[in-house]
Amino acid sequence: MPYVTRDSDGRITSIHIERDSEAHEEIDVSSSELQAFLEKSGSTQHGLLKEDLAASDIDMIRVLEDLIAVLIDKRVINMTDLPAAAQTKLSRRYGLRSKLTDLGSIVGDSEELMLP
Structure with a gap:
């Protein structure tokens, strides 16, 4: 039995x-209280995993x-x-990045905003 x-x-x-x-404190595995805790913990873990996955997206x-920019630059595609x-x-994303880069010293030095 778990504790x-x-x-x-x-x-x-x-x-x-x-x-x-x-x-x-020992508790019966079939305890409704334990089952409720496990369900809640599982949904919390599931939520955290989904957040991590979204951030990595x-x-x-x-x-x-x-990668697409490199393939185009090298004329692979x-x-x-x-x-x-x-x-x-x-094209829309490249245009948006270009506009951000055009802002000059505010964000122009950011490596994240460089166009391919």
Whole structure:
């Protein structure tokens, strides 16, 4: 059976496989309280994982933009080889980056804003 720690209000805060100085209360695995804690913890973990994934998506978008720019610069592909929707989206992003770069000293020195 697992052991749990509780906060000052008596709510489960962690689960342990073995008894230790903090987790000394044994609880039945079928306990509704334990099941509720596990469900809540799972959804919290799921939420954190989704946030991390979304943050990495932004980074990956920039990596893909840079990769496409390198392939175009090296003439491995042409912009016209891409689907029309991709051409439109890339052109829009390049235009936005160009406008930011044109702002000069405010953001012009930022490596993140450099065009391909």
